[in-house]
Amino acid sequence: MKRGKLRVLLGAxxxxxxxxxxxxxxxxxxxxxxxxxxxxxxxxxxxxxxEQADGLELVPRALVSHRGVELPELDVDAVVTRHPDVxxxxxxxxxxxxxxxxxxRWQDVDRILDAGIDVITTVNVQHIESLNGVVExxxxxxxxxxxxxxxxxGADQIELVDLAPQSLRDRLSGGLVYPAERIDxxxxxxxxxxxxxxxxxxxxxxxxxxxxxxxxxxxxxxxxDGTWQARERVVVALTGGDEGETLLRRGARIAAxxxxxxxxxVHVSGQDGLRRGDPGAxxxxxxxxxxxxxxxxQVVGDDxxxxxxEFARSVDATQLVMGASRRGRVAAALTGPGIGATxxxxxxxIDVHMVTHAxxxxxxxxxxxxxxxxxxxRRVLGFTVALVGGPLLTWxxxxxxxxxxxxxxxxxxQLLVVIVALVGGIWPAVFAAVMSGLTLNYFFVExxxxxxxxxxxxxxALALYVVIAVLVSFIVDRAARAARAARRSAAESxxxxxxAGSVLRGQSAVPAxxxxxxxxxxxxxxxxxxADGRVLATDGEPVRDGRYEAVPVGWLSGGGPRATLELHGxxxxxxxxxxxxxxxxxxxxxxxxxxxxxxxxxxxxxxxxDQVRSALLSAVSHDLRRPLAAAVAAIGGIRxxxxxxxxxxxxxxxxxxxxxxxxxxxxxxxxxxxxxxxAGVLAVSLASVDTAEVVMAALDELGAGPASVELALDxxxxxxxxxxxxxxxxxxxxxxxxxxHSPQGAxxxxxxxxLGGTAEVRIVDHGPGIAAERREDMFAPFQRLGxxxxxxxxxxxxxxxxxxxxxxxxxxxxxxxxxGGLTMVIALxxxxxxxxxxx
Numbered sequence: 046m047k048r049g050k051l052r053v054l055l056g057a058x059x060x061x062x063x064x065x066x067x068x069x070x071x072x073x074x075x076x077x078x079x080x081x082x083x084x085x086x087x088x089x090x091x092x093x094x095x096e097q098a099d100g101l102e103l104v105p106r107a108l109v110s111h112r113g114v115e116l117p118e119l120d121v122d123a124v125v126t127r128h129p130d131v132x133x134x135x136x137x138x139x140x141x142x143x144x145x146x147x148x149x150r151w152q153d154v155d156r157i158l159d160a161g162i163d164v165i166t167t168v169n170v171q172h173i174e175s176l177n178g179v180v181e182x183x184x185x186x187x188x189x190x191x192x193x194x195x196x197x198x199g200a201d202q203i204e205l206v207d208l209a210p211q212s213l214r215d216r217l218s219g220g221l222v223y224p225a226e227r228i229d230x231x232x233x234x235x236x237x238x239x240x241x242x243x244x245x246x247x248x249x250x251x252x253x254x255x256x257x258x259x260x261x262x263x264x265x266x267x268x269x270d271g272t273w274q275a276r277e278r279v280v281v282a283l284t285g286g287d288e289g290e291t292l293l294r295r296g297a298r299i300a301a302x303x304x305x306x307x308x309x310x311v312h313v314s315g316q317d318g319l320r321r322g323d324p325g326a327x328x329x330x331x332x333x334x335x336x337x338x339x340x341x342x343q344v345v346g347d348d349x350x351x352x353x354x355e356f357a358r359s360v361d362a363t364q365l366v367m368g369a370s371r372r373g374r375v376a377a378a379l380t381g382p383g384i385g386a387t388x389x390x391x392x393x394x395i396d397v398h399m400v401t402h403a404x405x406x407x408x409x410x411x412x413x414x415x416x417x418x419x420x421x422x423r424r425v426l427g428f429t430v431a432l433v434g435g436p437l438l439t440w441x442x443x444x445x446x447x448x449x450x451x452x453x454x455x456x457x458x459q460l461l462v463v464i465v466a467l468v469g470g471i472w473p474a475v476f477a478a479v480m481s482g483l484t485l486n487y488f489f490v491e492x493x494x495x496x497x498x499x500x501x502x503x504x505x506a507l508a509l510y511v512v513i514a515v516l517v518s519f520i521v522d523r524a525a526r527a528a529r530a531a532r533r534s535a536a537e538s539x540x541x542x543x544x545a546g547s548v549l550r551g552q553s554a555v556p557a558x559x560x561x562x563x564x565x566x567x568x569x570x571x572x573x574x575x576a577d578g579r580v581l582a583t584d585g586e587p588v589r590d591g592r593y594e595a596v597p598v599g600w601l602s603g604g605g606p607r608a609t610l611e612l613h614g615x616x617x618x619x620x621x622x623x624x625x626x627x628x629x630x631x632x633x634x635x636x637x638x639x640x641x642x643x644x645x646x647x648x649x650x651x652x653x654x655d656q657v658r659s660a661l662l663s664a665v666s667h668d669l670r671r672p673l674a675a676a677v678a679a680i681g682g683i684r685x686x687x688x689x690x691x692x693x694x695x696x697x698x699x700x701x702x703x704x705x706x707x708x709x710x711x712x713x714x715x716x717x718x719x720x721x722x723x724a725g726v727l728a729v730s731l732a733s734v735d736t737a738e739v740v741m742a743a744l745d746e747l748g749a750g751p752a753s754v755e756l757a758l759d760x761x762x763x764x765x766x767x768x769x770x771x772x773x774x775x776x777x778x779x780x781x782x783x784x785x786h787s788p789q790g791a792x793x794x795x796x797x798x799x800l801g802g803t804a805e806v807r808i809v810d811h812g813p814g815i816a817a818e819r820r821e822d823m824f825a826p827f828q829r830l831g832x833x834x835x836x837x838x839x840x841x842x843x844x845x846x847x848x849x850x851x852x853x854x855x856x857x858x859x860x861x862x863x864x865g866g867l868t869m870v871i872a873l874x875x876x877x878x879x880x881x882x883x884x
Contacts, residue, residue: 049160050164051202052163052203055248057207057208057247059222060213060216060223063206064167065093065094067166067167072101081131082104083103083132084157086098087135104120124162128161128162131162132157132163134150137150137154137168138172138190149192154166168192172188173191174194177191180244210245277306277307278360278363279297279300279362280360281293281296282311282367283310283312285324288368290333293333295398295400299366308339310341312341312344313349350384353384367385367388368385423468424469425469426468428469430465462513467517470522555636558628559572563614566612566614569614571610572593572611573608593613594611594617598632599632607633608636610628672706682698733876736806736873743776743780746777747777749784753793754795757794759796765874765875766874775846775849776871778846779869782843783810783867786813786867796809799875805872808869809862813865815867853873855871855873857871
């Protein structure tokens with residue numbers, strides 16, 4: 046029997062519309078004449094989803110008894126017996142009740158498919174087994190029900206049911222996903238905007254990988270060898286050398302330039318299984334690849350260029366990053382084109398990047414002026430030209446020698462001497478001149494095959510050879526020295542320009558300048574130590590055995606250096622010391638810039654504190670004067686009336702004085718508290734606190750009961766790290782605000798929940814709410830946002846509440862209440878003793 050086809054509707058989160066679309070597709074197929082039944086559907090109480098199920102045949106569910114409870118499950122036997130064309134089965138990752146024929150619903154579906162029945166099903170990305178850990182990191186929620194990737198990837202068709210994160214939150218707020226009592230907790234926990242965005246990206250990337258796999262299968266089935274550049278894939282070729290880190294970071298930057306770019310690193314081993322590189326370096330580079338979000342691959346092949354190209358084509362690579370060849374020109378001429386040249390020739394439509402990979406520490410190394418002007422390599426090459434060119438030239442001239450060719454023979458040897466001088470300098474040129482003079486005397490001056498200087502002119506000719514060689518070499522040496530000096534000057538200018546520009550970048554310039562100093566001077570390590578012993582910046586190897594050169598950087602007003610630059614490694618020459626002096630001057634300026642920035646920051650704090658004090662004085666002029674004046678007037682009235690004042694009038698005046706003095710006391714307390722918060726001197730005594738107890742104490746203080754407040758406290762919520770006194774002040778202020786702005790007859794809701802290592806208290810009202818652009822304003826001192834009721838105080842309640850909460854290591858944030866109103870979320874860390882058990 047032909048196996049049925051599986052179609053999976055994949056969603057990023059609950060509520061995106063998978064079940065609705067499954068039922069809608071079932072109705073469409075039914076209208077086309079297909080036999081469609083509902084094997085199992087879960088509407089979650091959503092009216093729109095239930096309406097979609099109307100008109101479709103529903104196969105009765107099987108009831109499985111477990112611990113005395115009848116649990117409805119998919120009746121696989123009934124679906125197979127009914128044998129429709131298409132069966133709709135919801136929630137593919139569902140775990141069946143104990144006692145069912147199969148442990149998982151996907152196993153039920155597999156049996157239905159074996160019966161030749163097509164199945165349309167749904168699954169959320171968080172249930173895919175390979176993504177379970179990632180989803181837990183994003184949401185803080187462990188998914189108990191998972192499904193193997195192979196089951197989903199084995200589907201004949203996978204379709205993403207997508208919905209923008211904010212649209213999903215709007216659906217949730219409107220009560221279209223969960224019942225009202227679950228909305229607040231869902232919005233603040235699993236359905237956070239960041240969580241939904243990350244889950245959506247995860248679903249898209251997983252599906253993109255599946256599409257990519259299908260594309261490769263299609264190309265393999267149809268014999269298509271060329272790459273289809275549907276997405277950017279960068280392959281980095283690793284040899285196990287020091288250049289690997291540079292290549293990987295370059296490849297990562299290339300991959301990051303396009304959305305969805307992939308980074309792959311590959312190392313080619315020989316057929317004998319032996320690696321052509323340092324195993325330790327390869328292990329470190331593999332870890333770096335994984336930290337950059339890429340993947341590491343090990344392939345076998347003796348023909349490295351062909352193996353690299355074949356691997357790149359197999360993964361549809363668009364870019365191939367390789368290190369430049371280490372071989373010199375002579376080696377390349379003797380051994381033929383290298384791996385890079387061969388890869389470029391065979392890469393076809395794959396772009397190849399050849400990256401220079403000199404050791405990073407030598408990248409900015411300045412040319413040294415000490416030693417000979419010409420390198421050892423050039424001198425060796427000069428001797429080689431003399432030793433090889435002399436015999437070849439002699440053989441050629443002897444073969445064509447006549448009495449008339451002596452002049453051209455002499456000029457030919459003179460040319461050889463000049464060439465050797467240009468290539469290798471003075472000593473190879475002197476060697477070539479002496480050998481040329483002796484060779485001319487031996488082969489071309491009678492008597493032949495003897496070396497004799499009977500004629501003084503022969504000695505003069507030999508001397509001229511040597512003089513010409515010395516003069517030409519002297520010019521070559523001077524030119525080489527001038528060129529090297531010019532290169533060094535250019536490098537010094539670049540270094541000084543970089544250092545000078547770094548000062549303008551502020552505090553972060555100091556580490557960059559220290560790093561560039563080490564690289565430019567070829568030092569083993571450089572460290573900048575402040576006068577108090579703090580390490581301000583360091584680069585390279587640590588100082589060994591205290592062997593370093595200390596250079597003072599700047600001077601303090603009281604004497605002594607501001608900092609010390611420790612140089613460890615090579616001995617510096619005079620020109621390098623001048624360069625160090627310039628760098629030290631710039632470092633001193635950078636440190637002074639940093640000190641000035643710190644002073645400016647401290648001044649800005651003082652300015653803010655002064656601004657708060659000014660605001661406090663402005664508030665005193667009105668809000669403190671009113672209760673003070675009322676109290677003074679009441680007491681004055683009692684004294685003026687004397688014994689003739691009635692008992693009722695006396696009681697009324699005393700009540701007025703008592704109320705005014707109480708208001709005055711509360712205002713002064715708030716003013717002192719906000720001053721401490723703004724100045725950063727709030728005293729906080731953290732302890733393990735039961736949130737429910739503090740909530741109840743705050744309600745008692747406010748005199749609020751069940752008529753005005755609805756409690757939804759989580760009994761399993763662990764204690765939090767908080768100051769119980771400050772936490773009660775926070776609850777009192779926020780609850781009082783919510784009660785004051787709630788409509789008549791509407792209750793304020795207080796709910797607690799836990800998300801990872803954070804406990805949240807949500808205080809929900811259904812009042813007018815606050816526009817999003819004005820939410821931060823309500824936390825500023827002396828803001829009432831249009832509240833003209835002068836009995837409500839100075840407008841310090843929320844400012845104090847946020848300051849207290851942040852002082853305890855928590856956060857106070859406002860959110861919209863579904864259906865209208867404001868929700869204040871107080872988040873506090875779970876107590877340390879309880880946090881260890883939180884995943």
